Amino acid sequence: MIVAAPPESTAEELAAALAHHRQAVVLDIASVKAGVLTDLIRLAEAPDFGLDRADLGRYVGTHPMAGRERSGPVAARGELFTSMPWVICPAEHPHAGRLSTDAAVAWAEEIARRLGASIHRMTPSFHDESVALISHLPQVAASLVASRLQDAPSDALELSGNGLRDVTRIAASDPNLWVQILSGNSAAVLEILYGLREDVQRLIGTLEDPSAAGSQADLAQLIAEGNAGVARIPGKHGAPPRAFSVLTVIVDDKPGQIAAVLNDVAITGVNVEDMRMDHSAGHQVGMVELSVLPGRRDELAQALNEMGWKVVQS
Structure with missing residues (x-):
């Protein structure tokens, strides 16, 4: 049961x-x-x-x-x-x-x-400590960031891209459920928030005087620590994380375009490791980002160009 x-x-x-x-x-x-x-x-x-x-x-x-x-x-x-x-x-x-x-x-x-x-x-306690870090903290962070958007100018929000959407996606979660989850796991969440508070206070102190000696190095260190954390997230199928090359295919914003791109990719025999979609502000086009093994990027880009697609490599 x-x-x-x-x-x-x-x-x-x-x-x-x-x-x-x-x-x-x-x-x-x-x-x-x-x-x-x-x-x-x-x-x-x-x-x-x-x-x-x-x-x-x-x-x-x-x-x-x-x-x-x-x-x-x-x-x-x-x-x-x-x-x-x-x-x-x-x-x-x-x-x-x-x-x-x-x-x-x-x-x-x-x-x-x-x-x-x-x-x-x-164990139950290790589970709660784990989800506080990998689930509950992201929810809190997403909600706090998204709350800053409530009174944002519409002109500013029109510039939004995948970065903002990625960070705030889970902020659409059910508030009533999350009240119970955070209350039920408050001790584990608090320990992580205390550490996050120290990092935020450190960042605030640096940005209050960005021209002070060591400020640039401290900002770089903060971003580098984030790089190190991201590098520890398991990759595809739980395997060790790998670096992929990304190429962007520009498609018309109409039915069938994404399927057509993926069909042509399949013809090339190159495996897509990850994919995401974004839309261009002010233009009726979409951007399909394809992540592939670095050694296959140029091969795929050339093949798609020859098939008539507009490809941008990053």
């Missing part, structure tokens, strides 16, 4: 499910794990639900990392979980140790496997 409820009510739903379905393995898919488990143990030890420690052996915390900034049936996709991380967090009692049985954990992993997900096992 899978409990899919907002974080603040997940523990109660789990306790009720364990009490009413005495033979079932019960999973949850909430995006915070340690707090849910703490609340569930507290409920199980209370007399209201009639549960005991053995019942908690049928519970396994899980978190499919396949969320989107949109929600509801219209945002559903059949391949939502394919190749996406699915975290398995066997329940642990702070004093008694492991609670989830091997059979319950195996069934939780089997569900993830049947949906095509990539299985990752970790």
